[in-house]
Amino acid sequence: MSEKSTSTAAVAARGGLLRSGMVVSTMTLVSRVLGLVRDVVIAMLLGAGSGADAFFVAFKIPNFMRRLFAEGAFNQAFVPVLSEYATQRTRAEVRELLDAVAGSLGFVLVLITALAIAASPWLVWVFAPGFQSDPGKLALTAEMLRLTFPYLLLISLTAFAGSVLNTWERFAVPAFTPVLLNLCLIGSAMWLTPLMRDPALGLAWGVLIAGAAQLLFQLPFLARLGLTPRPWPNFRHAGVRRILALMAPALFGVSVSQINLLLDTVLASFLVSGSVSWLYYSDRLVELPLGVFGIAIATVILPALSKRHAEQSREHFSHMLDWALRMVLLIGLPSALALVLLAEPLLVSLFHYGAMTDHDVVMAARSLRAYALGLLAFMLIKVLAPGYYARQDTRTPVKIGVVAMFANMVLNLALIVPLAHAGLALATALSAFLNAGLLGLGLRRRGVLTFQPGWGRYAVQVLGGCTLMGAGLWWLTPEWHAWVGWSAWRRAAELALLVVGGVMAYFGWLALTGVRLHHFRLRG
Template identity: 45%
Template sequence: MNNRDVHLPGSENRQVTRAAGIIGIATLISRFLGYVRDMVLASFFGAGMVADAFIAAFRIPNLLRRLFGEGSLSIAFIPVFTQVMIKGDKAEGHRLAVGALKLLLVVLSLITMIGIIASPLIVHTIAPGFAKDPQKMALTITLTRLMFPYLIMIGTVALCMGILNVLGHFAAPAIAPVLLNLSMISAVFGASLFSDSQTVRGLGLAGGVLIGGVLQLALQLPFLARHGIRFWKRSGLWHPAMKKVGVLLLPTIFGAAVYQINILVGTLLASLLAEGSVAYLYYADRLVQFPLGIFGQAVATAVLPSLSRQAAGGDYAGLADTFSHAMSLVLFITIPAMVGLIVLRDPIVALLFQRGAFDEQATRLTSMALLYYVLGLWAFSSVRIVVSVFYALKDTRTPVMTATVSIATNLVLGMVLMAPLKHGGLALATSLASMVNLTLMVYLLRKKMGLIRWRPVLVSCLKTIAASIIMAVVVLLICRLPVFRQSLPGGVRLPIMIVIAIGSGVAVFSVAAKYLAISQWDQVMGLVKRSLSRS
């Protein structure tokens, strides 16, 4: 890494696109297994008491992972680590990385011990509605205590991912969640061999989470060692550069994890509604996480090291160009994904989850939540890109301010909309709050960096919307063909219809994107062709 690199915006854009592709492919594999996992959970647990208890319990360490792991420490650490590395002092950068990892282990261990002791208070705060069912409350507390140590492993994994991303390694960090999904699936089936009790299976699933966390951390260590970063190296817990990380850390807790905090607010309010409401929101959110994780998070993860290099080198014109490229790319992919999920939400939910304990009513109510969540997909994805710019510039105040407004908006809208729309109102509140967050951040970024070229982003976005509308019309027509309503047996109707509809939608969108001359289409296809030529 050297200062010359930061003056090559075209090179940075290609690197961002390539890195996003690697992360996206790895995340696709992980998300696929994640859906297999959720299909297993839906089949074994449905949307009943154990499902609500596990989902609420798992949200607590998962939120803390977002806050203290990839949501704050990783984002606060990357710009500082990049600055040390870009100066060419490799040994100093390694000392910083090892010290940060050891310090994080100590901090997370303390938080975990406190969390285990305070689990009853935490659960009563997060899911107050569970108090009316003592059995559900007791199970949620037990599961929370069992899964709290997951925070130690996954928080450390998140920092490892940030270090490896700065060093140009994206594949291993992105593929790590596959191990968690495999571990959870195996745990459910393993527990089922010993007992038919859903409670026992739920406890087994919590054990699978812990094993998955250990496996994810173990995967990162050889790749860190290959770059000269070894846990076992003698090093203190403190490095002078950690002071800069500390200055950035606390504000990023809210700024980076606003989506997860809003989801947690939804869980809190959903616990006051009918049984199953927490589960409906969870399954719908999992479907939204598919394009959000593969595309939105992939681009955001890929772009932060590039933005940090450009900010550290004072290349603000290059930074603005990289940001515009990332925004156009994420909107080009998430807008058609959003439209596709809206059109196909009912058959997709039915195909993935409707079996065993997950009945038609659960499908209908999950589909309703999915509709309201997916309306905000473009905003969820875009916020991650804008946040990356502020953090690359070491501006933590702005994301905190907008995140605070967003969380307050979500809470108020959730309480207002949950009366007429039940759990669907909570999903809609999350989407609207994210749109408010994005609007505020874009306005403030424009004031901070007037040199950003918004016109190409807007033109690309409008063209993408036009191509997505054409795609939606074709997909709707395909779903209404008589062959899918009368001729095919029920067991194969849904999968065949969805495969044909998605394949046709992708083909139509591709033709429309090429005809409308959307530049991101050429970039994505170029990445695909280069990947195929190397294989």
């Protein structure tokens, strides 16, 4: 047996998509819980004032580019090409591809980082033009951006390593890696912020430290696979040229939701102080189910779809997409409903300490409910876009992304006046549904997505479970002002009881109506 077929067989012999998805979800859950702890610490330290706004913008700029570039365009272009090499080429050719990609990627990122550091005040002006009215906030944001922007270089190389590990189905390591970001920021909040003239600067140093920690963590696991790259720029390599060709349109197409969130920040910078922070805190709560479930499913399905496309297994490709849609509906719909019903209790329990006020809770709850309405669409985009990228079609999502982008702009302008920051969140949610709908329609027209039997019954089962869960939460949740007077421990206990009760009601109904775990098992 050849070297390439041995590695492919080893990959195929592993567990199915459900098992892989559960591994990624578990690791991501740990990361997201620590992320909430991180945000609690930041809320206590900075609240929703000028320092918080400045840090969130300084962190959002490289983080946005990470999602757009590393986890968006690069990942969606690199994984299909790497999967094809792993399936059809020799080990030596795979290593040659990794060396060329690592060197070329690193070279480009070093140039971008150097330019961004030099132009940090102008970048802040572009991403948060409303800060011009407060020179102190603008200067602080620019200073922090010089510390946070190198995070893009480090985390993009981390994403490169994670894509290799995911292709070889070592999903747990990349999924666990973000835990280090949260630990570094928590540690910086505790030990670095007291040493700084402005506490927010300590958090900016924490971002830089976290980028280095995450990259160094993954390198030993690449070494175990014998796939540690020897970076050398080679833009003439056939694989690099194909990745670049796929990346060009993917830079926009796969990350439209992130661009929409960035537009929210730009417009929110013109609103009252605190608007950027309210959007941030509400977005963080929506990111919990999106990351734990939506992104986890997308993470495991892209390499699997890419392999099925390389093997020209069209029927299995379609079955995988159908499986992903069922998983999204199973988790996304009840999660969105719970966020809408428990908005204030969640915000009070997690963030109403220190500098966070009752007014901040009310304002953040408005944008949280608006974002929650789009949670299902955010998840659908995550699993439908790989249906195009696995087939190395990056142009169609771009066309769809342009439509969704303009729709979001129009909705922003229409809703920002009556609803302020909540209008920005609602515009993002509505445009996400348009994006997801067009992606699904395109896959259907191409015959790539074929719905399997049983969808009608399944939808009724899920909707019934959501109705039962929602009625219980509506009836049993105390009025949110009562939560403000409780201790942190009581808030946590009450919230845990509501969450556990809601989960039991939902999945209990599904079990009673015939939904079983083995229905979701699918081989990768």
